[in-house]
Amino acid sequence: MNRIKLLLAALAGSLLIGCGGGGGGGGQATSLEGRVLSIVTGDATNPATTVQAIGGSPSTTTDLTDGSFTLTGVPKGTTQCQAIPGNSWPLFTFQFPAANGTTDVGDLWVGPEQVTVHGVIHSSVDDTPVPNATVRFAGRQATSNSSGEFDISGVAYSSATQVAFWGIIGTINATGFFEAEFSTSPVTADGSNVVDVGTLLVTPSGSSNPPGLPYNITGRVLPIGSSSGCIVTLKESGSAVRVFNVGSDGKYYFWIEPGTYTIDYQKGGQSAPTQNATVTQPNSTVTVPDVTLN
Structure with missing residues (x-):
């Protein structure tokens, strides 16, 4: 009889642990939200x-209208996910900060090719290398080494068109510096499938001259929220030179030559x-009046 009681007590204890009882919490799950976009069209795949x-x-699977997705049941602390396009394009792996609760992973870009985005991070004050900077672009990321150099591999690319690729805004985060943003425009991949963006400058957080933004045309598409997924196409003499897929904030950005x-x-x-929109100086920003979808 005592043996039976002991077995029942052990079984009850195991059930309590398995359900996260007692304020425990094994097996916590979170969810990931974001969009998967085509580097060829700038639209949903x-x-x-x-x-x-x-x-x-x-x-x-992603929504065919705007590329959005919600992935539930993901273990807390997850830092990567994969995207498998429904055509012949390769598999892509993306990184993001540790998931907790509902985590927005942003726009994840896929395409027919993969390249490496290479560059060097320097301080704008004394031109010295900035190590340990986190550089993010198109859903991929890398960390700069002691010489300030970084290589973001596995980035979506299309040799046929760069109108969407050049519209992606990359970010640089380093301790003691303002967050900086960058564009790959007008660089294309070389014969080794490397897109070299050269030297990117970050400004110390104590500086009185924070960095400028990497775009010179910006605007909004209304209504905010329901305009998500709108394709904004910048044209010169009737030909598309940039495309941007609007997010939930309704905003779009382009960096373009005058x-x-x-x-x-x-x-x-x-x-x-x-x-x-007329751009007269590379570093002057043109704000386009709000437009409303009908």
């Missing part, structure tokens, strides 16, 4: 892309009036 945790489970441009807006059957 079609067919849909499978997004999964490393190892294949759990998994979900010139006269038109901007088109399209989301499914909705559109907004074409706008004009």
